[in-house]
Amino acid sequence: MQSQKQFKRRFSFEFFPPKTPQGKEKLQQVRDQLAERGPDFFSVTYGAGGSTRERTIDTVLTLHQQGISTAPHLSCIGATKESVAELLDLYRDNGINRIVALRGDLPSGMGAPGDLRYANDLVAFIREHSGDHFNIEVAAYPEFHPQARSAEEDLINFKRKVDAGASSAITQYFYNADSYFYFIDRLEALGITLPVVPGIMPITNYTNLMRFSDMCGAEIPRWIRKQLEAYGDDVESIRQFGIEVVTRLCERLLGAGAPGLHFYTLNQADASLQVWENLGLSPSRKIAF
Ligand code: FAD
Secondary structure, eight states: OGGGGGSOOEEEEEEOOOSSHHHHHHHHHHHHHHHTTOOSEEEEOOOGGGTTHHHHHHHHHHHHHTTSOEEEEEEOTTBOHHHHHHHHHHHHHTTOOEEEEEOOOOOTTOSOOBSOOSHHHHHHHHHHHHTTSSEEEEEEOTTOOTTOSOHHHHHHHHHHHHHHTOOEEEEOOOSOHHHHHHHHHHHHHTTOOSOEEOEEOOOOOHHHHHHHHHHHTOOOOHHHHHHHHHHTTOHHHHHHHHHHHHHHHHHHHHHTTOOEEEEEOTTOOHHHHHHHHHTTOSSSOOOOO
């Protein structure tokens, strides 16, 4: 973990682009609550194959113009170089200087992979097209990507993104801090020393969490699953337990030197804010450990 301690800590909140006017209004309220805490940036997801292209652009530019630096996610699967270049220029012209660069996942049976096959190809293309303008974030998987042929290859593939010009990384969520510590140790052994910020998924809903985790390969430890199952429909107990578990996870990560946290908010403020307050990150962001 030594390599991570040299980096300045940074804190960010991730949103998805809302579909409806009600969703937009809700996001605005969530944004206002979270903006008060002074995060370093917001980020906005991008649907597979460009399915949210216009909504992502609209959400990114709106948030960015409201005063907190905002980073668009950009996935390359199914895209042409031309369409990616267009987006990069549009973001640059609107003062955006951070991008979360991803491969993405095409729904099965949908379309061809496009001009850029893997995230390392996208990172290389962004550097080729936009030089050093963007701070490029890439995805990291302490519990390994579900399609990786082996743990070893996944690390080598992660290194490809770093070699192509990534500036820092945000992890898939996990609830086992040791997977992150071990991942960082493996990166250090490969001579990789960029900031790797843990992605934090608050726990608020058992069914959704299980479904989502199965898809993205994140492991929910048995003791958490069993406890959530035992709460059944008791939403308040799930909420309290989730906040406690996630707060402790964040304490361990920051205590060991993680260079910040990135919250997957799912456009809800409450759980992320509770964890934030428990960690004593507000208002002056003095961390007690
Ligand atoms: P890659 O780094 O390209 O890796 C994908 C797989 O291919 C891995 O198994 C890797 O080992 C392998 N691989 C990589 N390079 C090579 C190579 N050169 N040769 C052979 N194999 C290779 N998805 C969205 O659709 N929209 C989003 O906004 C979004 N945001 C995300 C944000 C974060 C922080 C994270 C962690 C994930 C996000 N995702 C998003 C999900 C992500 O798109 C998926 O996990 C996707 O399956 C992989 O994307 P990647 O960028 O990690 O791909």
